[in-house]
Amino acid sequence: MREIRTTLREALLAGGAVLRECFGRVTYRLKGRANLVTAADLRSQKKVISVILKSFPGHAILAEESARPPGRGQRAGHTAADGGGPLWVIDPLDGTTNYAHTFPAAAVSIAFVDGGRVLAGGVMDPFRGEMFTAERGRGSSLNGRRIRVSSADALSRALLVTGFPYDRAEKAGFYCSFIEKFIKLSHDVRRMGSASLDLAWLACGRTDGYWEFGLKPWDVAAGSLLVEEAGGLITDFSGRPWKAVADYGRQLLATNRKIHAEMLSVLGGAGRKRRPRARGA
Numbered sequence: 001m002r003e004i005r006t007t008l009r010e011a012l013l014a015g016g017a018v019l020r021e022c023f024g025r026v027t028y029r030l031k032g033r034a035n036l037v038t039a040a041d042l043r044s045q046k047k048v049i050s051v052i053l054k055s056f057p058g059h060a061i062l063a064e065e066s067a068r069p070p071g072r073g074q075r076a077g078h079t080a081a082d083g084g085g086p087l088w089v090i091d092p093l094d095g096t097t098n099y100a101h102t103f104p105a106a107a108v109s110i111a112f113v114d115g116g117r118v119l120a121g122g123v124m125d126p127f128r129g130e131m132f133t134a135e136r137g138r139g140s141s142l143n144g145r146r147i148r149v150s151s152a153d154a155l156s157r158a159l160l161v162t163g164f165p166y167d168r169a170e171k172a173g174f175y176c177s178f179i180e181k182f183i184k185l186s187h188d189v190r191r192m193g194s195a196s197l198d199l200a201w202l203a204c205g206r207t208d209g210y211w212e213f214g215l216k217p218w219d220v221a222a223g224s225l226l227v228e229e230a231g232g233l234i235t236d237f238s239g240r241p242w243k244a245v246a247d248y249g250r251q252l253l254a255t256n257r258k259i260h261a262e263m264l265s266v267l268g269g270a271g272r273k274r275r276p277r278a279r280g281a
Contacts, residue, residue: 011048019126041092047092049088062245089217094109132147154262159208162178165215198223210252236253
């Protein structure tokens with residue numbers, strides 16, 4: 001794991017450097033009505049993958065803007081969900097809409113998976129110079145200092161965060177119905193637009209709970225480990241843990257544990273009523 005940790009940090013720094021360099025200098029194109037991609041996404045992804053493959057040329061890659069086939073030694077058909085060999089799950093620019101509008105809330109997110117479990121992960125915020133890292137069984141850190149989730153013990157004292165999938169225009173009423181409920185029950189609700197940062201900030205106690213529909217594995221694989229290793233809890237809206245990397249983010253509830261039951265009581269069964277389309281960033 002020592003080499004994994006070193007490579008993870010190098011890749012986070014490399015991707016973050018690209019985002020800083022390109023900030024305010026790129027245009028975007030649409031992959032969908034509300035799904036943007038910029039040259040910075042592509043440049044960051046290329047740089048991150050090159051750092052990883054330099055050390056681990058046989059590892060598989062699952063990244064937002066492309067998926068690299070299995071390398072030498074990987075069996076054909078390896079996917080994020082099949083519990084196969086070493087896999088890196090990458091979001092080279094999480095928060096592309098923010099970034100394209102020069103709103104400085106975006107990050108690089110990288111997770112290392114083996115045997116179907118996230119073993120290490122990191123989120124790099126290049127605008128604040130904050131690197132969040134975690135290793136299974138070894139805790140979570142911010143710039144090398146250990147972090148823990150908050151101590152808020154009731155929803156009435158909690159600051160919550162959420163986000164909207166790409167089909168938000170078609171299902172705005174459905175998604176906003178939960179915001180209405182949580183605004184009435186909590187201190188307040190925020191919407192930052194970067195799932196990896198939402199999870200990283202929860203892990204260090206800046207927020208207390210986070211829910212969202214329709215995310216992708218690269219949005220949350222690293223952040224989920226940050227939360228768990230900082231003492232938090234991640235489940236779907238029925239209280240069940242994710243069983244495979246491919247399930248990550250379809251329904252996401254992350255909390256400091258103490259308010260998890262209260263949030264589940266509001267969200268429970270939501271995913272069975274409707275099935276929002278998956279979000280990609």
